[in-house]
Amino acid sequence: MTETDRSESELFTTTKVSGSAIAPDETDCALLALESQFNALAAELAVAQGAQGEFTICLHQRPEWGEQADVDVGSDYEARTREAEEILGRLDPIERAIMATPARTIAGLGVKARHAAYVTSQYWNEPIDKIDWEARAVRLLIEAVCDAAPRPQLS
Numbered sequence: 001m002t003e004t005d006r007s008e009s010e011l012f013t014t015t016k017v018s019g020s021a022i023a024p025d026e027t028d029c030a031l032l033a034l035e036s037q038f039n040a041l042a043a044e045l046a047v048a049q050g051a052q053g054e055f056t057i058c059l060h061q062r063p064e065w066g067e068q069a070d071v072d073v074g075s076d077y078e079a080r081t082r083e084a085e086e087i088l089g090r091l092d093p094i095e096r097a098i099m100a101t102p103a104r105t106i107a108g109l110g111v112k113a114r115h116a117a118y119v120t121s122q123y124w125n126e127p128i129d130k131i132d133w134e135a136r137a138v139r140l141l142i143e144a145v146c147d148a149a150p151r152p153q154l155s
Contacts, residue, residue: 028108032152034098035111041091042118048084095119110149117142 095115103109116138117124123131123139131139 028103028105028111031098031101031103031108031111034094034101035114038091038094038098038115041087041094045084045087045091048080048087050080106149107152109145110151113142113145113149114151117146 098111098115101108103112120135120138120142123135123142128136128139
């Protein structure tokens with residue numbers, strides 16, 4: 001059967017992940033594996049960015065690091081920026097795969113919700129009653145899915 005012979009419903013119920021089609025009755029092992037990869041790289045990124053969030057502010061607003069012997073603050077910052085950009089480059093295909101892979105179980109839906117929470121993390125910067133209506137709707141939906149689909153327990 002060629003790609004053009006497939007029905008529209010078949011195209012919407014299968015997706016390519018690591019070169020193999022996933023049938024609708026299979027588990028969300030692929031999404032769970034992607035989440036593990038995502039979590040590892042997100043942790044690396046957090047370390048590369050540092051606890052102060054230097055990469056979330058403009059260059060001229062970064063905190064003063066003070067005088068340190070034989071340390072070029074500019075080049076250190078540039079090296080850390082390059083490291084963060086490299087990690088972001090590795091994260092991108094994983095994030096795209098999480099978004100493109102259909103969830104077939106509550107566990108898979110949880111993976112997608114946790115990723116959405118990461119992408120829209122600014123919705124948690126303020127109390128819920130201080131954010132706009134659309135952000136509140138998204139935040140409450142993500143929280144409801146995360147409550148229904150907690151992270152799988154590691155053995």
